[in-house]
Amino acid sequence: MNAGIGGKPAGLTRRDTLKLSGMAMGGLALGGGQKAPQGSGKGLCEVGRCYPSSYKTEAYTYAEQLPEFDPRTPVEPNEMRITFLGTTVPPARRAQQMMSIFVQVGSGKTGHPDQAVFDCGSGVSANYNAMGIGWGQMNKIFISHLHGDHMSDLSYMYQGGPQGDRKTPLFVFGPGPSGFIWPGPDPEHPTYPYGPFDDGTKTFCEMLRAMLRWQSEGFCFQSTGVNAWHTPEEIKALWGLPFEDGKYPEPVKDPRAQWVARYREDDYLDPFTDGYAVVPVELQYELKGGTAYNNQATGLRIAHFPVIHTRVGAIGYKLEWDGPDGPLSMIYTSDTKPEKNCILQASGNEALDVFIHEMAVPPEIWAMKLMGLTAPGATDDQQAWNATVRWTKDVQESSHTPQGAFGHILSRITPRPRLTVPTHFPVSDDTVACALKSVQGHVPDIGRLGEQITWSFDLMVLRVYKDRIVQHRAVVSDYSLGTYGAMVPDQAPPKYYKYDDRHNVVPNPTGQIDPTDEIRATNPDGTVNYRDDGY
Ligand SMILES: [Zn+2]
Numbered sequence: 001m002n003a004g005i006g007g008k009p010a011g012l013t014r015r016d017t018l019k020l021s022g023m024a025m026g027g028l029a030l031g032g033g034q035k036a037p038q039g040s041g042k043g044l045c046e047v048g049r050c051y052p053s054s055y056k057t058e059a060y061t062y063a064e065q066l067p068e069f070d071p072r073t074p075v076e077p078n079e080m081r082i083t084f085l086g087t088t089v090p091p092a093r094r095a096q097q098m099m100s101i102f103v104q105v106g107s108g109k110t111g112h113p114d115q116a117v118f119d120c121g122s123g124v125s126a127n128y129n130a131m132g133i134g135w136g137q138m139n140k141i142f143i144s145h146l147h148g149d150h151m152s153d154l155s156y157m158y159q160g161g162p163q164g165d166r167k168t169p170l171f172v173f174g175p176g177p178s179g180f181i182w183p184g185p186d187p188e189h190p191t192y193p194y195g196p197f198d199d200g201t202k203t204f205c206e207m208l209r210a211m212l213r214w215q216s217e218g219f220c221f222q223s224t225g226v227n228a229w230h231t232p233e234e235i236k237a238l239w240g241l242p243f244e245d246g247k248y249p250e251p252v253k254d255p256r257a258q259w260v261a262r263y264r265e266d267d268y269l270d271p272f273t274d275g276y277a278v279v280p281v282e283l284q285y286e287l288k289g290g291t292a293y294n295n296q297a298t299g300l301r302i303a304h305f306p307v308i309h310t311r312v313g314a315i316g317y318k319l320e321w322d323g324p325d326g327p328l329s330m331i332y333t334s335d336t337k338p339e340k341n342c343i344l345q346a347s348g349n350e351a352l353d354v355f356i357h358e359m360a361v362p363p364e365i366w367a368m369k370l371m372g373l374t375a376p377g378a379t380d381d382q383q384a385w386n387a388t389v390r391w392t393k394d395v396q397e398s399s400h401t402p403q404g405a406f407g408h409i410l411s412r413i414t415p416r417p418r419l420t421v422p423t424h425f426p427v428s429d430d431t432v433a434c435a436l437k438s439v440q441g442h443v444p445d446i447g448r449l450g451e452q453i454t455w456s457f458d459l460m461v462l463r464v465y466k467d468r469i470v471q472h473r474a475v476v477s478d479y480s481l482g483t484y485g486a487m488v489p490d491q492a493p494p495k496y497y498k499y500d501d502r503h504n505v506v507p508n509p510t511g512q513i514d515p516t517d518e519i520r521a522t523n524p525d526g527t528v529n530y531r532d533d534g535y
């Protein structure tokens with residue numbers, strides 16, 4: 001269906017459209033008109049009291065009605081494709097995994113397509129696999145901040161890559177150390193100051209590498225690298241990476257593998273030609289528009305800017321692609337309290353194409369859902385209710401953008417983005433209807449659900465062109481084994497190898513095990529225990 005260019009959504013019946021616009025309009029009718037809080041100013045939406053709701057609480061009808069899409073469809077030369085792999089706030093739910101967005105740009109002017117992964121929260125690997133997105137495409141990960149719901153599945157992306165077609169390093173972009181020192185509420189208190197911690201992306205990558213040592217060695221009887229690839233100097237230049245003069249991207253070392261320095265010429269256990277190399281690209285989080293990636297060959301540029309989320313150091317990203325029909329752009333703020341930088345980044349002469357920003361349900365709705373209630377406060381246990389609301393309010397206060405604040409931000413972006421996508425949001429008919437009402441309070445002309453604003457859900461695909469943005473839901477098999485991608489030519493020998501009869505290097509899959517108690521298919525005396533071919 002078309003979005004951002006008005007008109008009746010294609011592919012929907014008139015009844016569907018009425019139903020959807022009814023969904024969009026419903027919040028107030030149910031609301032019964034709660035008074036806006038004092039001092040909140042004129043024109044604010046009187047939303048509240050969306051519950052109990054007649055909307056579905058356990059379905060997202062809008063998504064079900066979008067046209068289907070086969071994710072194997074090649075990206076067109078002039079297309080920017082945004083695929084949502086994980087879209088909700090913790091706690092994870094079956095319908096939505098934690099945050100991850102996959103962006104592909106077409107072959108464009110230069111004949112070179114490109115792609116990037118934004119965040120990699122828990123549970124998204126199954127969605128990447130089901131979508132048939134090969135490991136080789138998951139080689140550049142842009143992390144907004146190091147919360148588990150944004151990076152947990154990195155361990156899987158890291159370990160899976162070299163077994164498939166990513167035989168070159170995993171590049172992890174993310175904020176550098178925060179340097180934050182908490183002075184304490186009372187400077188005289190003897191246990192303060194508290195911090196700073198080694199909380200940057202580089203340290204994270206070192207720990208990730210060390211943590212997965214057993215995993216990586218266990219699979220090194222297969223080739224995990226290539227014989228030749230770009231040098232760090234070349235990658236820095238090709239990708240326009242933000243390293244100072246004389247500094248280059250380099251794989252993290254493992255200080256626990258102390259024997260390495262004794263036996264090898266350099267002390268890199270994972271060379272730049274190996275898939276188990278993790279290369280951090282630390283970004284100076286305070287820069288407003290700092291370059292993270294600027295690939296002249298593909299026309300893809302990714303910049304970063306600070307956002308406000310639980311602790312200093314969280315960032316949002318802006319992607320710009322110099323496509324054949326003109327530039328296309330996207331912002332992904334990830335998690336943040338309402339703040340000004342995203343407004344600056346999203347405003348300009350030309351409308352931003354896609355604005356992706358987190359949105360939080362109101363604390364009392366969140367508490368209601370967490371406690372399994374049908375209306376806020378509808379419980380005999382007021383103590384538990386008050387404690388839960390206190391907790392959800394605190395989370396909002398430290399970290400997130402409420403629905404109305406989202407509308408306020410949108411009202412300050414000029415010109416308005418072609419399509420706005422709230423994310424990190426538990427979608428269902430009831431939560432979205434309530435949220436749209438809040439946004440409409442600030443942006444009354446935002447239109448129907450799906451026109452200029454649409455909530456993200458897992459496996460939502462946006463095909464972005466200069467003249468249209470088409471929304472889809474990808475249709476995949478829940479039972480697919482996914483893809484390991486095409487095999488890579490010129491593979492390096494495996495690290496655990498042996499020689500065959502002709503003194504060729506071949507994989508040694510049993511080199512790391514103790515076979516004493518093993519039951520072999522065939523005993524030394526020739527008697528057979530089981531078939532050798534797996535059947
Ligand atoms: Zn977070």
Ligand SMILES: [Zn+2]
Nearest residue numbers: 147149335424
């Ligand atoms: Zn989050």
